[in-house]
Amino acid sequence: MTTATLTFTRVQPDDEAAIRTWFDLRQEVQDHDLPDEPAIGWALHAGMLRHPWPGSENQAYLVHRDGALVGWLGLGLPLTENTGTATVDVQVAPVYRQQGIGRAMLSEAIRQARSLGRDRLVLEVTGAAGEAFAAAYGGRRALADTQRRLHLTTELDAQLDDLLADAVAHADGYTLLHWTGATPDEHLSGVAALESRMTTDAPMDDLQWDQEVFDADRMRARDAVMLARLNRAYTTAVRHDASGEVVGTTMLTVADGVDDAAGQWQTIVAPAHRGHRLGMLLKIANLRFLQQHEPAVTRVDTWNADSNAPMLRVNVAMGFRPVRQWAEWELTL
Ligand SMILES: CC(C)(COP(=O)(O)OP(=O)(O)OC[C@H]1O[C@@H](n2cnc3c(N)ncnc32)[C@H](O)[C@@H]1OP(=O)(O)O)[C@@H](O)C(=O)NCCC(=O)NCCS
Numbered sequence: 001m002t003t004a005t006l007t008f009t010r011v012q013p014d015d016e017a018a019i020r021t022w023f024d025l026r027q028e029v030q031d032h033d034l035p036d037e038p039a040i041g042w043a044l045h046a047g048m049l050r051h052p053w054p055g056s057e058n059q060a061y062l063v064h065r066d067g068a069l070v071g072w073l074g075l076g077l078p079l080t081e082n083t084g085t086a087t088v089d090v091q092v093a094p095v096y097r098q099q100g101i102g103r104a105m106l107s108e109a110i111r112q113a114r115s116l117g118r119d120r121l122v123l124e125v126t127g128a129a130g131e132a133f134a135a136a137y138g139g140r141r142a143l144a145d146t147q148r149r150l151h152l153t154t155e156l157d158a159q160l161d162d163l164l165a166d167a168v169a170h171a172d173g174y175t176l177l178h179w180t181g182a183t184p185d186e187h188l189s190g191v192a193a194l195e196s197r198m199t200t201d202a203p204m205d206d207l208q209w210d211q212e213v214f215d216a217d218r219m220r221a222r223d224a225v226m227l228a229r230l231n232r233a234y235t236t237a238v239r240h241d242a243s244g245e246v247v248g249t250t251m252l253t254v255a256d257g258v259d260d261a262a263g264q265w266q267t268i269v270a271p272a273h274r275g276h277r278l279g280m281l282l283k284i285a286n287l288r289f290l291q292q293h294e295p296a297v298t299r300v301d302t303w304n305a306d307s308n309a310p311m312l313r314v315n316v317a318m319g320f321r322p323v324r325q326w327a328e329w330e331l332t333l
Helices: 016-033 042-050 101-115 127-136 154-170 185-195 216-228 278-293 309-318
Strands: 006-010 056-065 068-078 085-092 120-125 140-151 174-180 232-240 246-254 261-269 299-305 321-332
Touching: 006 101, 016 042, 016 056, 016 068, 016 085, 042 056, 042 216, 056 101, 068 101, 085 101, 101 120, 101 127, 120 127, 127 140, 127 321, 140 309, 154 278, 154 309, 174 278, 185 216, 185 232, 185 246, 185 261, 232 278, 246 278, 261 278, 278 309, 299 309
Parallel strands: 085 120, 261 299
Antiparallel strands: 006 056, 056 068, 068 085, 120 321, 140 299, 140 321, 174 232, 232 246, 246 261
């Protein structure tokens, strides 16, 4: 497809060379805009097209002008819930910025999204250019979140020991469970029920987002994608001894080839079990678990809605410090 001056070429999952070109451009943009970020990781990158999350499809386009690669456009298409929404990535190579290319790419994304029956776009932005760009299209800033980072130092160890001891003292009647990789069969339905709460219980502010409902099969499929993308996952869960139920989980992952950095995925405690310091217990215990297996990790990144007071209380106490502000912008088509 072609706009007035730009050519959009869809990247196919089996086109190794095109995926590589896209990877190099993504890394170049990241090195320019966010030089303190961990490397992107090839398997994770290629997996976006080759192994989409269950119930979703991703599309990526290389964008050329007069034969030069000037940017890439990504579309995320939820297929189970949120079927009226497309998530959009617009990235312009640094040397081609402020020439109207981003604007033309977003127009193309809007055209594509409409043709796929979507009436809402969600853009994740950081920094002045991204915010101004989304605002210029009459977008609505729907959710503000902050990226925070924990540097793993020996001083931190002592501080976390104290917090862990305090959490353990408040969590009588619960037992910790740990696993690497996929969720063990016996915990699939319990973990799926908790995962289904991630899109209702974590604040979304003004972002319109349907609940993503997980059952054991979808959980198994999610884990299979994670493994296919060579993401190494470390999960800690908490079992309520009286009922035998899994009532909380948290997960950290390390991307293949990016051994120094871990990313925080979901942390959730079932409502009836909140207020027992289980969030703190889970997160510190899981960090320790990760460190046993991943001695090269020096930092952990997490993203939280600014309105998520309970999670922030835990993270700030642990020593996570702000790296940058992000926002989700919503565009109604
Ligand atoms: C945001 C980004 C896509 C803009 O691309 P671009 O090709 O430079 O954008 P355009 O030239 O089409 O500008 C479109 C509008 O965005 C806004 N804008 C873009 N860059 C800006 C900047 N540095 N400062 C202020 N406003 C800016 C302006 O409103 C501009 O309209 P104007 O030129 O009429 O004032 C680009 O900076 C980029 O790739 N950033 C990294 C990824 C990102 O943040 N993507 C957006 C979210 S998906």
